Amino acid sequence: MSDGDKMTTRRSFLKTAGVITVGAAVSQAAADEGMENNYYQSLHEISKSDSASTENGNVIDPITVSKADGIMKLETYLRRMPQLSEVVTNALASGQRPLMQHSVLLVHHLTGEVLGTIAALRNLGCDDIVTVFVGYNPDLENAYRPYLDDLPVDEFRCYILGTVPGSQGAAEPAYVIPRTFVKQPATDSMAVLDELNAMMKAKGLSFMAAMRALIVQVSLAQMARTRAAARRLLVIEDGGYTAPILNDAALSGITVTQLRVQHAAPADAATDAALPAAMKDLVAEVMFGSVEHTRNGYDLNMRTYLAHGRLAAPAFSIAVSYMKTQVESDTVAATILNAVESVLYSHGVGLRRRNTFVFGSRGNIGRRLMEQLRARLDTPNEALIGCDLKVGRPDTMSELPSWQFHPSQSSAGGASEVATYKEVDKARTGSLDLILGVTGGPTPGHPVLQVQDVVAWLLSGQRRELYIASGSTKTDEFPEVLAWMNSLLRSATAEKPVVTTELGGRRARVQKLDVVDLLSHRSFGSRYHFAIEQDDGSWRERDLLFLENLMPVNFLFYGVPTEVIDQVLAQLVSAALALVRHAASLPKPRLYAVDFDQEASISVYGARPPANGTRLPLPLPGES
Numbered sequence: 177m178s179d180g181d182k183m184t185t186r187r188s189f190l191k192t193a194g195v196i197t198v199g200a201a202v203s204q205a206a207a208d209e210g211m212e213n214n215y216y217q218s219l220h221e222i223s224k225s226d227s228a229s230t231e232n233g234n235v236i237d238p239i240t241v242s243k244a245d246g247i248m249k250l251e252t253y254l255r256r257m258p259q260l261s262e263v264v265t266n267a268l269a270s271g272q273r274p275l276m277q278h279s280v281l282l283v284h285h286l287t288g289e290v291l292g293t294i295a296a297l298r299n300l301g302c303d304d305i306v307t308v309f310v311g312y313n314p315d316l317e318n319a320y321r322p323y324l325d326d327l328p329v330d331e332f333r334c335y336i337l338g339t340v341p342g343s344q345g346a347a348e349p350a351y352v353i354p355r356t357f358v359k360q361p362a363t364d365s366m367a368v369l370d371e372l373n374a375m376m377k378a379k380g381l382s383f384m385a386a387m388r389a390l391i392v393q394v395s396l397a398q399m400a401r402t403r404a405a406a407r408r409l410l411v412i413e414d415g416g417y418t419a420p421i422l423n424d425a426a427l428s429g430i431t432v433t434q435l436r437v438q439h440a441a442p443a444d445a446a447t448d449a450a451l452p453a454a455m456k457d458l459v460a461e462v463m464f465g466s467v468e469h470t471r472n473g474y475d476l477n478m479r480t481y482l483a484h485g486r487l488a489a490p491a492f493s494i495a496v497s498y499m500k501t502q503v504e505s506d507t508v509a510a511t512i513l514n515a516v517e518s519v520l521y522s523h524g525v526g527l528r529r530r531n532t533f534v535f536g537s538r539g540n541i542g543r544r545l546m547e548q549l550r551a552r553l554d555t556p557n558e559a560l561i562g563c564d565l566k567v568g569r570p571d572t573m574s575e576l577p578s579w580q581f582h583p584s585q586s587s588a589g590g591a592s593e594v595a596t597y598k599e600v601d602k603a604r605t606g607s608l609d610l611i612l613g614v615t616g617g618p619t620p621g622h623p624v625l626q627v628q629d630v631v632a633w634l635l636s637g638q639r640r641e642l643y644i645a646s647g648s649t650k651t652d653e654f655p656e657v658l659a660w661m662n663s664l665l666r667s668a669t670a671e672k673p674v675v676t677t678e679l680g681g682r683r684a685r686v687q688k689l690d691v692v693d694l695l696s697h698r699s700f701g702s703r704y705h706f707a708i709e710q711d712d713g714s715w716r717e718r719d720l721l722f723l724e725n726l727m728p729v730n731f732l733f734y735g736v737p738t739e740v741i742d743q744v745l746a747q748l749v750s751a752a753l754a755l756v757r758h759a760a761s762l763p764k765p766r767l768y769a770v771d772f773d774q775e776a777s778i779s780v781y782g783a784r785p786p787a788n789g790t791r792l793p794l795p796l797p798g799e800s
Contacts, residue, residue, distance in 0.1 A: 249326045253292035254299075256738055259746035263781050264296050267753055273301025274756050275410070278464060279402040281395055282307040283413035285731070286320050286336065289741045294332070296749055297412075304405070306398045308391060309336040310415060310650075312724070312731040315698070317357070324359055333360045335369075335394055337386055340377055347661035347688070347702065347722070348651055351386040352376055368393060371442040379440065383651045383727075384417075391417045392441035396432065399462045400450040408464035412752055415649060416473025419466035419491055420480045426459035426488035427480070459488045465759060467752045468493040469744075471500075471540070472616040472649045475797040477767050482796075487765040492755045494747050496795055497770040498579055499782045501540040507740045509544035511730040512612065512647040513552070518733060519700045519723055520643070522693045528554050531607045531639070533597075535624045536615035537562025537587045541647060545614060546587040560591035561604065565622045565798060567595040575792055577771060577784070596622075597629055605632070609639040617652035619798050624653070627660045634706050634718050635680045645723040647730060654726055661704060661722075683709040691721055700732060701725050743782060750781035769794055 254261055267274055280302050284290045286309040297305060311317055317336065324334055338354040352373045355366070372393055376386050395411075395418055402409045411418050425435045431453050436443060452458045466489065468474055474495035481487050494500055517527045532549055536542040542564065550556040566583040576582060586593055594600055611625060618624050625644070633642055646653035664686055668675050674687045685707045691700040701723040707715040723729045730736075736744070751770055758775045762768070768776040770783050772792040777785035786792050 249323050250291050250295040250298075253288045254295040255292075257289060257292045257296075257742040257745070259742045259781065260292060260296050260749060263746045263750045263753070264299050267300055273299075274753055276301035277407055278302055278410045278756070279304040279398060279405070279407045280306070281398050281409060281411045281413075281418060283310065283391065283411075283415065283417050284469070285310050285312065285414065285735075286317055287735060287741075288320065289738055289745055291320060291323060293745050293749060294327075298327075298331075300749075300753070303331045304401065304407070305332050306394055307332070307334045308387070308394055308417070309334060310387070310417075311336045311338065312727045314338075316731075321357060327359075329359060329361050333364070333394075333398075334358070335390060337383070337390065346380075346665055347704075348382060348658050348725070350377055350380050351383060353390060364397075365446070368442055368444045368447075375440060375442060381440065382655075385440065387417050387650070388421065389440045392421070392436060392439045393444065395422065396436075396441075396444070396451065397447050399458060400447050403462050404450060409462050410464045410752060410755070411466035412469075412748065413466065413473060414469040416468060416470065416476035419468065419489070420473070420476040422455070422459055422463060423477070423480050423488045423491070424483070425455040427456070427484040427486070430455055432458065456488070463489040465490040465492065465755050465765075467491070467748060467755060468495060469748055470616075470649065471495045472652075474767070474769070475616070478794070478797055481767050487767065490755065490759060490762050490765045491767045492751045492770070492776045493767060494744070494751050494770045496772065497747065497782070498577070498784050499744055499747050499770075502579055504736060504740060504744050505540040506544045507736050508541050508647070508730060509548055511733070511735055512541070512545065512614070512645070513548055514734070515729045515732045516610070516612070516643070516645055516723065519691065519693075519729075522695065522700065523691075527552055527610075529559075530610040530643075531559045531604075532610045532612065533561045533563065533600075533605075533608050535563050535597075535611070535613040535653070536648070537593060538564035538566045538581075538583060538585075539614055539616070541614045543581060543587040545612060545647070546589070546591070550589055550591065557590045560588075561600060562588050562591065562593040563595070563597060563624075564593070565595055565619060567593055569595075572796070577786075577792065579784075597625060602632070602636070605629070606637045607639065608633065608637070609642055611642065611644045612647060613645070613653035614647040615653060616648045617650075618655070622798075623656065625657055627656055630657055630660075630720065631679055634684075634708065634720075635682070635716075637718060640717070641719045641721060643721045643723060644726065645729040646726050647728060649728065651726050658726060679706070679708055685715075691723070746781045747783070750779075750783075751776060754778070754780050767794060 275297060280297055282305060294305060294307065324332065335353055336357050337351045338357065340350040340352050353369050358369065372389060376389065381389065399409055413419065421439065432448050432451055432455060435455055452461065468477060468491060474493045477491045477493065513527065520527055530553065532553065534542055534545055537546050546560070546562050549560050553559050569583065571582050571584045613624060615624055644654065651658055664677055665675055665688055668688065674685050677684050677686060687705050689703040689705060691703050693700055701721060702725055704720040706718050710716055724732050747770065754776060762775060770776045770780055772786065772794055774785055774789060774791060777783040
């Protein structure tokens, strides 16, 4: 049988089985079901060879965005997002494509919905997009990456961080930019990326530091192209990787070269020759502004504004909007618990009997976690503890939207709530077996879980296992614990994986193991097995389990459902269009928030503009 006959036979089988429905949408379904990577590739090859797709059993013609694009598979993802599609339709109603004069730097997760967002940006007129994907789930990366090949290489570039093979023995592995993922024209040199990879391997940068190094290189190259084309750069991001550092660099008076040194990005003479030497001049000339998705990024932009009294380029944010804080946060909390519970079930235990501690319990996601845990734990008043630095503090905001919780409002509902971990007595901390962190990263001067807390549990904790999971951002939730574990395992090798150390004056052994699901064979994170010598010569055994290696645990599985994230991304793109409309009339470059500022709210999807043309005071970092 020829290769063509084999493909035809496989296509016929999959269609008969009801697997193939809508070209690229199949990849979403396949990703959700956790199928094998070669299966994703087979589906990709099949969909590329089909001249039409089916939707709800009916044959439909593939969408053609432009003659240069050919069959545009990413459009299928946009079709599954009616709210974002409506934003695009409304924006094009005037007959103009509002992003024709803009280049875009997009920093976001690699999901089917973000692929739909890329299609939306192209429909809005942007034919120069560089995307740095925030990679948390290799399974999804293998599923979605092939569909990006449908985009013209001179109109779309993309990058992501992967891990160095063999570095998984550490608590946080070393990061690199996989060549196999990179999409860029052959005329773009790979030499700088190779140099960046060598530096990342040598320095063992954290995820955030590695992302910042990559962002600096990619953003400067995109700014050079944008400047050469006499366009303006619009940054759209999730996580505050880009805009805060570009604004800070411009306002601090540093040069392009100094920015590279500051964030460990390699020299790139060809790119820098096409740029002004001073970051102040570069940002003023090229950067149009930014739009931020997350509260973590909002806080970083706000801290930059507070440090300098202004921003160098305006920043719009949806992070504190009703859509984000009241709609999405509830679903995010549900997906966090779904992921945690799935891992627990795979190891023979459930959620309802867990003694649970929640860091960030008065944040928007934390409140929903507390509410949902109260409904699901057997004895929540005894088994649930919330922790937030807002506990015991008076409200500092003079005015809040009517739909927003006040920081002083408790989230405990009968359970315990404290301002710091150390306030809890040792008997209760020793009984913990599940710790969830949704702070977005420790606030300076207000640490969360510390090394001594973990050591105390290992030495005297009552439970055999302690599950620890992050539901917020990157690996920022428990940085001290990750760094400590890395230091413990520094001498571990494949031949000698067990490391001898000392805990509380006692000899101890530690070994890292994968948390493997026996059914799917997926890794759900890492198990750190400790054996601690006792006075009688016996060994006390305890396990720390870092779910998803302390990356956001909800990305292990489904994440926020399409019907919800469609609304959120519709607001994100709509806010970007509002920035384009209002940029020339903005009073000064600062942070503008949807539902707080008129400029960032009027005609923005799902927005609730303040009444009577007023504006509300913006929340400060650490506030509700």
